[in-house]
Amino acid sequence: MFSCGAFIRCMTPFILYGTLLSMKIRVRYAPSPTGLQHIGGIRTALFNFLFARSFNTEEGKFILRLEDTDRTRFDKSYVKNLYDTFNWLGFKWDEGPDIGGSFGPYIQSERTKLYKKYAQELLEKGHAYYCFCSAERIEDVRKKRESERSSETGYDRICRSIEPNKAAIRAAEESCTVRLKIPLGEKTIFQDQLLGDIEWLNDDINPDPVLLKSDGFPTYHLANVVDDHLMEVTHVLRAQEWLASTPLHIIMYRAFGWTPPEFCHLPMVMGQDGKKLSKRHGATSIDEFAKQGYLPEALLNYIALLGASYEESLDAKHPEIYTLDELAKHFSIKKLNKAPAVFDYKKLEWYNGQYIRMKSNEVLARLCLPYAIEKGLFAGESPTEQQRKIFLASMSLVKERLVFLSEVPEKIAYLFKEPDVPAKEEFIPKKCDLEKTIELLQIGKEIVKYLAQAINDEQSESFIKAEAEKREIKLGDLMMPLRVAITGSRVSPPLFGSLRLLGEECSLKRIEKAFARLTDCG
Numbered sequence: 249m250f251s252c253g254a255f256i257r258c259m260t261p262f263i264l265y266g267t268l269l270s271m272k273i274r275v276r277y278a279p280s281p282t283g284l285q286h287i288g289g290i291r292t293a294l295f296n297f298l299f300a301r302s303f304n305t306e307e308g309k310f311i312l313r314l315e316d317t318d319r320t321r322f323d324k325s326y327v328k329n330l331y332d333t334f335n336w337l338g339f340k341w342d343e344g345p346d347i348g349g350s351f352g353p354y355i356q357s358e359r360t361k362l363y364k365k366y367a368q369e370l371l372e373k374g375h376a377y378y379c380f381c382s383a384e385r386i387e388d389v390r391k392k393r394e395s396e397r398s399s400e401t402g403y404d405r406i407c408r409s410i411e412p413n414k415a416a417i418r419a420a421e422e423s424c425t426v427r428l429k430i431p432l433g434e435k436t437i438f439q440d441q442l443l444g445d446i447e448w449l450n451d452d453i454n455p456d457p458v459l460l461k462s463d464g465f466p467t468y469h470l471a472n473v474v475d476d477h478l479m480e481v482t483h484v485l486r487a488q489e490w491l492a493s494t495p496l497h498i499i500m501y502r503a504f505g506w507t508p509p510e511f512c513h514l515p516m517v518m519g520q521d522g523k524k525l526s527k528r529h530g531a532t533s534i535d536e537f538a539k540q541g542y543l544p545e546a547l548l549n550y551i552a553l554l555g556a557s558y559e560e561s562l563d564a565k566h567p568e569i570y571t572l573d574e575l576a577k578h579f580s581i582k583k584l585n586k587a588p589a590v591f592d593y594k595k596l597e598w599y600n601g602q603y604i605r606m607k608s609n610e611v612l613a614r615l616c617l618p619y620a621i622e623k624g625l626f627a628g629e630s631p632t633e634q635q636r637k638i639f640l641a642s643m644s645l646v647k648e649r650l651v652f653l654s655e656v657p658e659k660i661a662y663l664f665k666e667p668d669v670p671a672k673e674e675f676i677p678k679k680c681d682l683e684k685t686i687e688l689l690q691i692g693k694e695i696v697k698y699l700a701q702a703i704n705d706e707q708s709e710s711f712i713k714a715e716a717e718k719r720e721i722k723l724g725d726l727m728m729p730l731r732v733a734i735t736g737s738r739v740s741p742p743l744f745g746s747l748r749l750l751g752e753e754c755s756l757k758r759i760e761k762a763f764a765r766l767t768d769c770g
């Protein structure tokens with residue numbers, strides 16, 4: 249006989265397999281449009297996105313939800329900044345205000361009726377109560393408790409004792425809020441996927457937080473819990489600053505009779521001094537990084553490493569370089585760090601340089617063009633055909649050393665505008681005098697002429713090397729007066745390439761001006 253127990257044992261692997269196959273993962277990024285998108289927020293969004301994408305696209309969904317219930321700090325420019333930021337970064341949600349989805353609307357201010365309904369449900373179940381205290385009274389209570397150094401802080405829960413029926417009658421006429429009734433004398437325990445078991449004494453939770461404000465708008469707590477439930481969010485990956493809110497969210501899930509999602513509170517992002525990353529450390533908002541000339545791929549690659557590790561990238565030549573697909577493939581909550589992440593601007597710069605060098609000259613030129621136009625490199629709104637050619641060709645001169653796209657206009661300005669002729673001292677190499685410098689510039693002039701008719705670069709190089717050996721002078725010193733004459737600076741992109749782009753005539757003209765400077769008596 250085949251027993252029932254044996255049948256279940258035999259079927260279990262199939263049942264489990266079936267469950268895994270149909271597993272739905274729904275995560276969300278839920279910013280409040282009360283500020284610009286910054287590193288911390290984008291790290292949260294990216295980890296949610298990568299987590300969703302670590303499953304196949306049918307199973308894992310990434311949602312954008314706008315939590316715009318704080319109307320005093322709301323500004324629509326921040327909504328624009330949000331969309332601009334994600335457009336620039338190039339990763340996108342599967343459901344959201346702009347593209348819709350089956351769980352919309354995805355903007356909380358368009359869902360206020362729902363929150364009222366759920367606040368009402370908590371009132372009816374006795375898990376919430378009306379509060380008629382004025383803002384002034386609440387502030388007085390807070391101050392008094394503070395000055396008396398009372399162990400209790402915040403609101404004194406006075407309206408808890410109003411009989412619910414009487415409160416409901418008053419609520420129809422008086423201005424009031426709805427507060428959550430936190431069960432006192434108990435503990436709230438939950439398991440954080442990263443931090444493990446978290447235990448919170450209910451008496452230590454912010455006393456009976458407001459769920460519905462007097463203007464009918466929900467607070468973050470109510471809207472967040474209701475939406476995560478209605479939108480069937482399975483995992484909440486959010487910054488650790490929200491950890492203290494989670495016990496009260498768990499209390500609300502229980503009060504509604506809902507199963508809470510899994511929580512994973514991400515470690516903070518710090519500056520190198522161990523303090524929370526802020527403007528003091530450098531750029532923090534994403535639009536600043538874009539303006540500075542970072543590439544979105546570099547920024548995302550670096551942000552993805554803030555508090556997470558991955559297996560080595562598949563690209564053997566660039567083991568630390570990951571595409572979004574690779575990151576998603578290797579992302580796992582198990583590989584997140586509990587310790588705060590340290591934001592290292594130097595490392596980010598390194599990433600940017602690496603990504604710049606992986607671009608073709610054509611793509612790089614296209615990316616750098618707006619910076620050049622903004623700096624007025626071409627004198628007009630857009631470059632002429634000839635300028636465009638030079639600009640494209642100049643990419644190979646600057647690419648190897650470039651850290652930011654925005655550096656390009658300054659680095660190659662001498663190719664488009666004749667630089668001011670520097671002071672005499674600028675031309676003079678170490679251990680040389682003026683007379684010797686004039687002599688070197690004379691050789692420079694020969695080099696320019698030679699270059700114009702040389703068959704290839706090797707030929708030019710051996711010509712210059714022979715000149716340097718003949719004069720027992722270092723190559724760099726030999727070229728210095730010529731470099732300053734041509735580029736206006738002692739440090740510049742490669743000189744051969746520059747001379748080639750400028751052409752013989754233009755180069756010789758600059759050399760003549762340099763001679764004039766070196767020989768004037770002033």
Ligand code: GLU
Binds near residue numbers: 278279280472
């Ligand atoms: N609206 C909250 C924020 O601005 C969302 C917190 C959460 O993810 O629950 O970060």
